Amino acid sequence: MWQSVRSALSVFLGLVLVLTVCASPAGAKVISTSDALGVEQGHEARATVIAYLAREDVAAKLAALGVDPELARLRAAALSAEELAALAGRIEEAPAGGDVIGILGVTFLVLLILELVGAIDIFKKL
Amino acid sequence: MVLEASGVETDYSTVTSRVYVPGLEGSLQAEMTATSRHFGRIAYPLAPEPAALLAEIAAGRPVLVLLNLGLPSRPFWHYAVVIGYDPDNNRILLRSGTESRVERKARSWLRQWDWAGRWAIVLLRPSEWPVRPDRARLLRALADFEDGADPESARSSWQNAVDHWPDEPNAWLGLGNSAHALADWRAAETAYRRALALAPTHLPARFNLASSLHEAGRSCAALPELGSAPPPDHPLYRDFTALERALRDACGASSERPQRWP
Numbered sequence: 001m002w003q004s005v006r007s008a009l010s011v012f013l014g015l016v017l018v019l020t021v022c023a024s025p026a027g028a029k030v031i032s033t034s035d036a037l038g039v040e041q042g043h044e045a046r047a048t049v050i051a052y053l054a055r056e057d058v059a060a061k062l063a064a065l066g067v068d069p070e071l072a073r074l075r076a077a078a079l080s081a082e083e084l085a086a087l088a089g090r091i092e093e094a095p096a097g098g099d100v101i102g103i104l105g106v107t108f109l110v111l112l113i114l115e116l117v118g119a120i121d122i123f124k125k126l
Numbered sequence: 127m128v129l130e131a132s133g134v135e136t137d138y139s140t141v142t143s144r145v146y147v148p149g150l151e152g153s154l155q156a157e158m159t160a161t162s163r164h165f166g167r168i169a170y171p172l173a174p175e176p177a178a179l180l181a182e183i184a185a186g187r188p189v190l191v192l193l194n195l196g197l198p199s200r201p202f203w204h205y206a207v208v209i210g211y212d213p214d215n216n217r218i219l220l221r222s223g224t225e226s227r228v229e230r231k232a233r234s235w236l237r238q239w240d241w242a243g244r245w246a247i248v249l250l251r252p253s254e255w256p257v258r259p260d261r262a263r264l265l266r267a268l269a270d271f272e273d274g275a276d277p278e279s280a281r282s283s284w285q286n287a288v289d290h291w292p293d294e295p296n297a298w299l300g301l302g303n304s305a306h307a308l309a310d311w312r313a314a315e316t317a318y319r320r321a322l323a324l325a326p327t328h329l330p331a332r333f334n335l336a337s338s339l340h341e342a343g344r345s346c347a348a349l350p351e352l353g354s355a356p357p358p359d360h361p362l363y364r365d366f367t368a369l370e371r372a373l374r375d376a377c378g379a380s381s382e383r384p385q386r387w388p
Contacts, residue, residue, distance in 0.1 A: 023248050029337060030302075030303055030306050030333070030334040030337050030338060031330040031333055031334055031362070031365065032272065032273060032303060033265075033268070033296065033299055033300040033303050034266075034269035034270060034272065034273050035245040035330070036269075036299055036330035036331075037265060037269050037296060038295065039329070039330060039361050039362060051296070059258060
């Protein structure tokens with residue numbers, strides 16, 4: 001009886017050992033294509049928003065409104081991928097060139113800032 | 127019906143039981159696309175343009191659309207299948223509910239489609255290609271397909287993608303991932319390297335190449351491929367540092383001969 005328990009046990013332990021050794025490099029995983037697309041788009045959107053905030057005219061406007069541009073940058077970096085994509089989309093729609101402080105630009109900018117400092121919650125609803 | 131046109135044999139009740147969400151009237155778009163993946167078809171959303179829809183019809187593919195038969199303020203959602211267009215009479219031909227053929231004036235149909243956000247999808251076999259492929263949208267559809275389909279189908283869909291877009295790194299990444307899922311390390315490595323040749327800074331491709339080599343027991347060779355981790359605020363920072371640690375441990379412990387790198 002004990003003999004058979006012992007032999008069963010040794011077979012079991014042997015199996016565990018074999019499995020452990022075989023499985024050692026496993027657990028390695030790859031990033032799914034879906035996640036990879038998300039990372040890439042998220043990264044581009046982040047870069048767009050941060051580049052926008054770093055522009056001289058935008059930084060000046062932020063300062064005039066009493067918002068620390070560095071704080072705005074940090075808040076932008078903390079937004080989720082979806083929020084960033086929505087924001088980046090808005091920035092690309094906004095008039096390019098020198099006239100960012102035109103009507104659309106100002107409205108957008110103020111909303112962006114208010115959103116960034118957490119005063120309102122508009123962009124999440126986009 | 128779109129499934130049948132795409133060559134899947136099924137019956138209405140099978141599909142209905144899969145897409146019908148109890149508690150909601152009708153079925154959800156997400157469920158629809160998930161169901162098509164289950165049946166091995168890629169759900170490709172069309173551009174919200176009548177021309178895009180008509181192009182697919184002309185290619186012989188029925189298009190699944192969402193219609194609003196009510197008003198914008200009081201919507202009544204309805205799925206229908208566009209099976210044809212009669213330009214002489216400006217009529218849209220539909221399958222709707224259990225009716226196999228309904229003709230509707232193009233204008234009133236368009237309004238119903240407009241009021242439903244112009245949602246339209248076609249179902250593609252892994253070897254099929256849409257008439258007007260939009261790169262971002264099709265890559266997303268293929269990636270979603272990869273998440274739900276069996277690895278063999280995912281692999282043939284990505285093979286089809288790299289045949290059409292040999293310059294698209296994300297298609298090579300997808301091909302590598304599906305080869306990886308089938309434990310075909312050599313094919314995975316080749317595909318990841320193609321992605322990296324096109325986009326040397328493609329972090330997911332770098333990560334996956336290293337991870338795949340690691341899994342194939344070549345942890346020491348994987349280390350230089352992984353390269354340096356992205357900055358800490360990058361979403362992949364943790365994955366990179368964790369894999370680097372695993373590679374160092376495995377490389378140090380294994381008898382795999384460390385390779386020399388210039």
